[in-house]
Amino acid sequence: TAGITQAPTSQILAAGRSMTLRCTQDMRHNAMYWYRQDLGLGLRLIHYSNTAGTTGKGEVPDGYSVSRANTDDFPLTLASAVPSQTSVYFCASSAGDGSGGYNFGSGTRLTVV
């Protein structure tokens, strides 16, 4: 089934530890995005990539890093997790030309304790 796969589905992480959230798409979309979603705040863009080899900062990039070594994969890394990074993280992709909107992964629920 075509789409976006995120892993893990959920995770409890000790503060100060690092973690990488994985995201893989098989639609050959140029653009990929990482969002966090917190109650009452909606979706906030963390980082994005318009094409393989390039990345950019979104609205809330601090404490997060990304890489885009190829078209399919767009991992998000938390170098040293803090409790304020407790959230639901969604990866999304789009063709990048305005058509078709965004396709979302099923999300990763992260709790930092």
Added chain:
Amino acid sequence: GQNIDQPTEMTATEGAIVQINCTYQTSGFNGLFWYQQHAGEAPTFLSYNVLDGLEEKGRFSSFLSRSKGYSYLLLKELQMKDSASYLCAVMDSNYQLIWGAGTKLIIKP
């Protein structure tokens, strides 16, 4: 700055009609999207408007007025399964989506 406004919460009755409004101010405009998001799930695409007017798709319709920076999502013949959050998003001049905070729709029997 860029801003998308929509009501936080709405309540409607099963079988009725509800209209969810969205107003926006963005740098550039390349279309307006509505997404549905059930609790604990990912957002799913509902509709896309790039020209003024009404787009109808089954029980759901979406309207756009670019001159007014305004859109609405109309849901007819409401069903309990329509209980969800509805997200309005505008694609800006860089082809990135600017998201509203979402409207939580509660359907009562």
